[in-house]
Amino acid sequence: MTASALSPIANDIASATLTRAALLVAPALDEAVKRLSPSLQVPVQHHLAGGGKRVRAALSLVSAAAAGSTEEIGVPGAVAIELVHNFSLIHDDIIDGDTERRHRSTVWAEFGVGSAIIVGDALATLALQVVLDEPTSERVRAACCLVEATQLMIAGQADDMAFESRASVTVEECLAMESGKTSALLSCAVSLGAILAGAPDATVAALSEFGSHLGTAFQAVDDLLGVWGEPARTGKPVGSDLSQHKKTLPVSLALARTDERTTELRRLLENDLSPADVERARVLLEECGAKKETVALADAHLTMALAALDRVPLVPGPKSELVAIAKFVTERDN
């Protein structure tokens, strides 16, 4: 979806890394879920069986290795970050009224809103339990990182909701909201590995910055897919972000301009959108240059993410895996 094409080799490296990470984290994740009350395990397993790429877990594991330790040392961080991510998905699905995720019914659609609220709460709490199981200084630092990132993520989600009822938001507001919603947790994922590996502050900071820029690029790609993605690939209706009045990057970039096209777009977005309106809005967003600008912004943040990795000494193999994952998740079409 970004301008530069992903090389087949980087793609292979990313796939192999994600698969290895998913296999390494799966038993620890299962073990953690077994600590929950039995009545909560069924809905959690229903949700987790939907899979997901476990990108955040992989970032925690590989960053531990990149910082000079083993991937195993990053496992509690990887489990915790996946638990927080999945707690947010389960609550977001209630908020957005989404009945399907990864081609399965969402937790609230299957077990009711009450269960889905409780299940999300349980996963968020479990994440901290996993990290604080052995309260070493590294684990405590990881716990602090996790709660700060979780709070930023929640603030981003709150802003995202609040923006739906506003006519427009500035590009800065949109970027700040997306930074909370997406970058905070990705940045935390990468930091956790380095923190648990006992890496120096400079290494943690560089990896954190890598994750933060990667989050912005990742969310920009997500926003592009929300408008122009193939429904068969994304699993969402055509232009669903537009009909939901989401203030995504392409929309906020377009609304920052004033010309005939954006005036028409502004008028379209003020009301409920028919399928024809959605199609027209897609055309206007493309013609006014907002699509191209979003792609450029994703590319720029990917470049800054990769540059952050060059600021500190990292183990070359895992470092190239971080690069491959970054390229992979900003090239995805679903």
Add this chain to the structure above:
Amino acid sequence: MTASALSPIANDIASATLTRAALLVAPALDEAVKRLSPSLQVPVQHHLAGGGKRVRAALSLVSAAAAGSTEEIGVPGAVAIELVHNFSLIHDDIIDGDTERRHRSTVWAEFGVGSAIIVGDALATLALQVVLDEPTSERVRAACCLVEATQLMIAGQADDMAFESRASVTVEECLAMESGKTSALLSCAVSLGAILAGAPDATVAALSEFGSHLGTAFQAVDDLLGVWGEPARTGKPVGSDLSQHKKTLPVSLALARTDERTTELRRLLENDLSPADVERARVLLEECGAKKETVALADAHLTMALAALDRVPLVPGPKSELVAIAKFVTERDN
């Protein structure tokens, strides 16, 4: 509501202690809320303005003093426990569909389900941020205590929901559910003060046991009020727990018996209850002895709670305040 009458002096001590604690914790609680994203502060302030007795905060502060330190040292624990308690109230109100609490509209009724979910998530996370602000060994131990108690509370809430659709539950199942739902957080509240005061393990354990028994007594009184409380005092409809098919202590104690009255009660509880059915169920629960047994159980646990305080040396003044609070919250009629 329990058998022994509360002396006017104990009542005065409890009221004075709760008022002092509420005043001590209020600025720190306000300060914590200001750390949230601005869009979340409005619904949080709406909820907190409803007041509440801040019993849990008082228990944290007074237990710090009882363990030989100052009440001030318990403030982060008091703030955190109130945040967790209020997070659970906000989510419970969505789950139970309650539109009013403390004579004000609930968060979901005022701001929507989505906002109420997010607001609860933010408070739960904020609690950990407050405790981990300065990660000393006492604070870290407090954080561990808090996440364990939160998970037990969530499990109790999950069981409470699951029991609504079951025909009956055993007394043991009911007590285990209520232990999670109520005792876990009260026990944690008392422990937190002692932990932050750096008290010896035996002191923390005795105070934790005090809180745990107090929680059982407190919940038994709550269950009595849910069936026989005056609507004008409790703010809930007559016998609301019965019409909601809640498996409370009086109900589980009654269903453990087999005689003509409990057979009739079992039949009544199988279906939706008319106001006449609720009234008949109240009579049957009283005549079969389940009300008296619940009162006796509350008394027994209050006695065990107070006995736990005698197991370790505690500072006499704060200790008598803990006793007064315990008697006060098990004597309440709302």
